[in-house]
Amino acid sequence: xxxxxxxxxxxxxxxxxxxxxxxxxxxxxxxxxxxxxxxxxxxxxxxxxxxxxxxxxxxxxxxxxxxxxxxxxxxxxxxxxxxxxxxxxxxxxxxxxxxxxxxxxxxxxxxx
Amino acid sequence: xxxxxxxxxxxxxxxxxxxxxxxxxxxxxxxxxxxxxxxxxxxxxxxxxxxxxxxxxxxxxxxxxxxxxxxxxxxxxxxxxxxxxxxxxxxxxxxxxxxxxxxxxxxxxxxxxx
Numbered sequence: 001x002x003x004x005x006x007x008x009x010x011x012x013x014x015x016x017x018x019x020x021x022x023x024x025x026x027x028x029x030x031x032x033x034x035x036x037x038x039x040x041x042x043x044x045x046x047x048x049x050x051x052x053x054x055x056x057x058x059x060x061x062x063x064x065x066x067x068x069x070x071x072x073x074x075x076x077x078x079x080x081x082x083x084x085x086x087x088x089x090x091x092x093x094x095x096x097x098x099x100x101x102x103x104x105x106x107x108x109x110x111x112x
Numbered sequence: 113x114x115x116x117x118x119x120x121x122x123x124x125x126x127x128x129x130x131x132x133x134x135x136x137x138x139x140x141x142x143x144x145x146x147x148x149x150x151x152x153x154x155x156x157x158x159x160x161x162x163x164x165x166x167x168x169x170x171x172x173x174x175x176x177x178x179x180x181x182x183x184x185x186x187x188x189x190x191x192x193x194x195x196x197x198x199x200x201x202x203x204x205x206x207x208x209x210x211x212x213x214x215x216x217x218x219x220x221x222x223x224x225x226x
Contacts, residue, residue: 006154010152018198031212033212033213041218042200042217042218042219043155043200043202043214043216045205045213045215048212048213058213063224088226089194090152092154092155094155094212094214096212099143099160099162100145100157100160101145101157101202101212102204103154103155103156103157103159104154105153105154106152106153106154106155108152
């Protein structure tokens, strides 16, 4: 299994600012992912965080808005840039470990 | 592209009652994940099913994947208030490929009345 820690767990952000979310895993993992869960909705994959190379973004998500870093096999960050109220969501980190996919506790951002 | 549909969308049951949540896929499933989420929090892994006809249990929760691998059900026996939350089914977005990238059903919100 994998234990995933995310920071911050919650934050209230001002419109136009940027916030970086951290994801730390207790073991080395090959695949790490970032998801968004908008209010009342299910999860949508933002991107795959690739170690040593640029992240791979899903349709509708771009690097300028959601820059991602993956400096090693246990850590990744997601930045939400130039935030607007539409970015108010829970952002979740996930990792693939063995046959199972685990998720972090989520980072709940509210943009005002 | 693959889509997952969950039913019901919400459920209110009396403590002690049994309940079932269904997850139907538009394509054949090669791996189906069940998660539980409490409001505003992360996803807790419950079970993963891969083989047609497979059934797994954890405490009072049982999940099955049908033989045709296009539907899964999650059954809770003798529900308790601790079972309350949002139940999500997820599957690899690329079907048979084990990419680790999941698509999800819309979720089923369960309330258990004491």
